[in-house]
Amino acid sequence: SQQGEEDPQALSIQEGENATMNCSYKTSINNLQWYRQNSGRGLVHLILIRSNEREKHSGRLRVTLDTSKKSSSLLITASRAADTASYFCATDAAGNTGKLIFGQGTTLQVKP
Amino acid sequence: DAGVIQSPRHEVTEMGQEVTLRCKPISGHNSLFWYRQTMMRGLELLIYFNNNVPIDDSGMPEDRFSAKMPNASFSTLKIQPSEPRDSAVYFCASSLSEGLWGPQHFGDGTRLSIL
Numbered sequence: 197s198q199q200g201e202e203d204p205q206a207l208s209i210q211e212g213e214n215a216t217m218n219c220s221y222k223t224s225i226n227n228l229q230w231y232r233q234n235s236g237r238g239l240v241h242l243i244l245i246r247s248n249e250r251e252k253h254s255g256r257l258r259v260t261l262d263t264s265k266k267s268s269s270l271l272i273t274a275s276r277a278a279d280t281a282s283y284f285c286a287t288d289a290a291g292n293t294g295k296l297i298f299g300q301g302t303t304l305q306v307k308p
Numbered sequence: 309d310a311g312v313i314q315s316p317r318h319e320v321t322e323m324g325q326e327v328t329l330r331c332k333p334i335s336g337h338n339s340l341f342w343y344r345q346t347m348m349r350g351l352e353l354l355i356y357f358n359n360n361v362p363i364d365d366s367g368m369p370e371d372r373f374s375a376k377m378p379n380a381s382f383s384t385l386k387i388q389p390s391e392p393r394d395s396a397v398y399f400c401a402s403s404l405s406e407g408l409w410g411p412q413h414f415g416d417g418t419r420l421s422i423l
Contacts, residue, residue, distance in 0.1 A: 229411060238312070238399055238414030239351075284351070294339060294409040295364055298351040 201299050202285060208305040215272040217302040219285030220265075226288050228261055229296065230270050233282045242270075242283075277308045310334070312415035314400050320421045326388040329418045332381055333402030341412060342375055342385050343399040351399075357383065358405065390422045 203218045219228070227246045231239040245252045245261045245268070252259045258271040272279055282303045286296040313332040321327060333340050341356040355365040357377045365375070372391070377383040387394055397419050401412040 227409075236416075238401075238416045239412075241411035241413065244411055288409060293364070294358065294403070294405055295353060295356065296341075296412065297353070300350045 202283070202302045204302060205300070206303045206305075208307065209275060211275060211277055211306055211308050213275055213306075215275050215279070215304055215306070217270045217283050217304070219268045219270070219299055221268075221285075221287045222266065223287075225263075228259075228268050228288075229286045230257075230259060230268075231284045231286060231298075233284065233301070235281075239284065272304075275304075275306045277306050280304060280306045312400055312402050312413055314398075314415035314418050316418060317416065318419045318421075320423065321390060322423050323391055324389045325422075326386065327390045327394075327420060327422075329385040329398050329400075329420070331383045331385070331400030331415060333383070333400070334413055335381065337402035337404045337413070338380070339403045339405050339409070340377060340383050341401040341403075342383070343401065344396045345399060345417070346396045354385070392422045395420055395422050 201220050209215055225247055227244055229244045230242045232242055233239045243254050243257055243259050245259050247263055256273045261268045282301040284298050284301045286298045288296055315330045339358050342354040343351050344354055345351045352367055354367045355375045356363055360377045373387055375385045397417045399414050399417045401414045403410050403412045
């Protein structure tokens with residue numbers, strides 16, 4: 197079964213608005229990562245948050261992690277048309293094996 | 309810096325043929341991952357290597373699939389014989405792991421169509 201589940205599956209917003217995507221997982225983790233995938237391309241790593249961290253920022257990205265609720269959120273502020281992509285959360289399997297399990301992703305469309 | 313390089317980008321072949329996908333990881337990375345992505349099943353990990361040694365191949369669907377990493381700069385994923393249900397986008401990714409596992413860097417994938 198999937199470790200990470202994203203919500204919503206699809207999101208459509210206007211340029212300039214904020215976009216929030218959520219991820220829930222089932223077992224304990226060492227870290228949680230967010231990736232972006234543009235159409236026809238490979239995944240690109242955005243941000244990694246460790247289990248002992250609660251919030252992390254990178255440019256217009258803000259990630260939070262709540263290990264008690266086994267959930268994470270990715271916030272993109274002041275969205276741009278170029279942010280249109282699919283976004284995936286990924287969690288490492290228990291035991292620090294390096295094996296990532298990806299969710300099904302959120303498809304974000306930012307309208308100009 | 310060169311990223312992960314995969315070849316070919318597209319492959320169309322008939323059922324029963326042997327298919328070989330190739331991957332060159334980022335220089336200096338010591339871990340390599342093969343994934344398969346489909347609309348129905350999402351992104352699935354097939355196999356991964358650490359320091360050229362296969363660590364976990366539990367995601368390899370059948371004996372028709374095999375992967376090798378003869379050296380730190382090259383890996384192959386082979387399907388023999390291929391079947392229509394193998395049609396998918398296959399990604400290779402690499403990362404540097406030094407105690408803790410770092411982010412993975414993906415190639416742009418091979419889009420495989422089995423007729």
